[in-house]
Amino acid sequence: MSVKVRFAPSPTGRLHVGNVRTALLNWLFARNSGGTFMLRMDDTDLQRSTAEFADGIRVDLNWLGLRWDEEKRQSDRTDRYAAAAEALKAQGRLYACYETEDELDRKRKRQRARGMPPIYDRAALKITPDEHATLAAEGRRPHWRFRLDNSENGSLTPLPTIVSWNDLIRGDQTVDVGSLSDPVVIRADGSFLYTFTSVIDDAEFGITHIIRGEDHVTNTGVQLQLFEALGAVPPAFGHHSLLVGADGAALSKRLGALSIESLREDGIEPMAVSSYTALIGTSDAIEAVADIDDLAARFAFSKISTAPARFDPEELKSLNARLLHATPYDDVAAHLADLGVGGDAAFWLAVRGNISVLADAAIWWRVVADRIDPVIEDRELTDIAAGLLPAEPWCDTTWDDWIAKVKAASGRKGRGLFHPLRMALTGRNDGPELKALLPLIGRARAEARLRGQQA
Numbered sequence: 072m073s074v075k076v077r078f079a080p081s082p083t084g085r086l087h088v089g090n091v092r093t094a095l096l097n098w099l100f101a102r103n104s105g106g107t108f109m110l111r112m113d114d115t116d117l118q119r120s121t122a123e124f125a126d127g128i129r130v131d132l133n134w135l136g137l138r139w140d141e142e143k144r145q146s147d148r149t150d151r152y153a154a155a156a157e158a159l160k161a162q163g164r165l166y167a168c169y170e171t172e173d174e175l176d177r178k179r180k181r182q183r184a185r186g187m188p189p190i191y192d193r194a195a196l197k198i199t200p201d202e203h204a205t206l207a208a209e210g211r212r213p214h215w216r217f218r219l220d221n222s223e224n225g226s227l228t229p230l231p232t233i234v235s236w237n238d239l240i241r242g243d244q245t246v247d248v249g250s251l252s253d254p255v256v257i258r259a260d261g262s263f264l265y266t267f268t269s270v271i272d273d274a275e276f277g278i279t280h281i282i283r284g285e286d287h288v289t290n291t292g293v294q295l296q297l298f299e300a301l302g303a304v305p306p307a308f309g310h311h312s313l314l315v316g317a318d319g320a321a322l323s324k325r326l327g328a329l330s331i332e333s334l335r336e337d338g339i340e341p342m343a344v345s346s347y348t349a350l351i352g353t354s355d356a357i358e359a360v361a362d363i364d365d366l367a368a369r370f371a372f373s374k375i376s377t378a379p380a381r382f383d384p385e386e387l388k389s390l391n392a393r394l395l396h397a398t399p400y401d402d403v404a405a406h407l408a409d410l411g412v413g414g415d416a417a418f419w420l421a422v423r424g425n426i427s428v429l430a431d432a433a434i435w436w437r438v439v440a441d442r443i444d445p446v447i448e449d450r451e452l453t454d455i456a457a458g459l460l461p462a463e464p465w466c467d468t469t470w471d472d473w474i475a476k477v478k479a480a481s482g483r484k485g486r487g488l489f490h491p492l493r494m495a496l497t498g499r500n501d502g503p504e505l506k507a508l509l510p511l512i513g514r515a516r517a518e519a520r521l522r523g524q525q526a
């Protein structure tokens with residue numbers, strides 16, 4: 072059976088690094104096993120879902136190079152959910168309830184006061200057909216709960232009932248569905264809830280592996296019972312730990328966590344985001360990987376840790392810099408042109424080790440190709456250096472020959488030699504090797520700068 076996975080975000084905000092970790096683990100696993108990757112927009116929450124956020128999710132996944140083989144939208148599938156609901160109603164697994172939020176709140180408070188767990192008491196199962204008819208005649212609209220299989224011989228009292236599965240990441244897992252309320256799966260306004268729609272989709276789309284955050288572990292206990300009630304074979308499950316922020320709280324769209332959009336605007340490269348989110352929280356070291364297939368080749372469930380992984384923006388920035396330092400010219404040529412950088416491969420090789428984001432290359436392009444204000448710290452030295460500049464064309468030995476002559480003529484050495492030359496030639500305290508910059512600056516401009524002229 073070939074692998075089919077899905078990434079199922081709710082289009083209620085922009086993707087953050089935590090969401091991307093989930094998307095990527097699914098994508099890498101599919102890639103690694105020759106499987107299919109589905110994008111599923113979980114847009115049943117009509118109040119919070121928007122087409123703009125769905126577009127934003129597609130833009131972010133595309134930017135990361137995570138193409139999907141199929142896309143589905145839950146809002147297109149209400150007929151399927153309604154049909155599944157009818158089948159479960161016929162089996163007595165969905166039942167109508169009429170309590171208001173306030174009533175449910177009061178019930179829970181009473182249970183807590185008596186030292187009991189706040190589990191729904193299934194009072195609605197005691198409503199007689201006549202009472203149902205009266206409620207319907209009054210125009211009361213029910214919400215519907217899924218009756219968990221956790222009691223014996225028709226009794227309404229839940230008993231400890233262990234649902235278990237062998238998690239691809241966490242190993243043997245158990246959820247006691249005897250300690251849970253029967254979940255509401257259809258709201259009074261007729262809209263369907265995630266626990267329910269997700270199972271119907273996973274069953275009908277033939278999802279073979281569900282890889283998602285551990286925020287869904289308890290859901291899995293309930294969902295395994297839903298698969299069974301629907302007569303579907305459940306997929307395998309793998310729950311990874313959540314990415315947490317500096318405060319230790321899980322990143323979430325609701326909390327406006329660091330978005331992929333903002334990282335892109337800050338100049339972080341897609342492969343830096345992918346390397347970071349694929350390798351964080353695994354037994355592999357976090358390193359800059361340039362090719363996504365290389366990340367796919369490294370994927371293994373056994374490497375994914377169960378401990379929460381802390382997102383560190385500084386580590387991502389440093390990974391981004393390391394990625395750029397090793398990037399060949401051909402991979403950035405088009406982007407450099409977009410940034411107005413006219414430099415060729417020699418320029419790129421000269422500056423790439425000194426940039427943190429690609430846009431920094433434009434700073435060095437201005438230094439070699441535009442006017443700057445030179446800073447003269449040691450006029451005697453820079454005048455000597457200007458006078459000794461050899462005629463062009465320059466070759467590989469020009470720099471060493473020139474420096475040897477300047478050193479001998481000026482008596483300067485070390486920092487006393489190089490720092491004033493750097494300040495005059497670039498106007499900056501530090502930067503790429505002067506040896507590589509000088510030929511890019513060219514003789515005329517170098518001489519003018521060494522003489523303190525704006526050039």
Ligand SMILES: Nc1ncnc2c1ncn2[C@@H]1O[C@H](COP(=O)(O)OP(=O)(O)OP(=O)(O)O)[C@@H](O)[C@H]1O
Nearest residue numbers: 080081089090093283284313314321322323324325
């Ligand atoms: N902090 C996180 N770390 C890793 N995965 C996460 C994190 N938060 C959510 N996910 C995963 O992202 C997927 C999409 O989830 P969802 O769209 O509900 O995101 P969310 O950030 O939790 O949003 P919301 O705050 O709107 O609930 C799920 O599989 C979920 O497990």
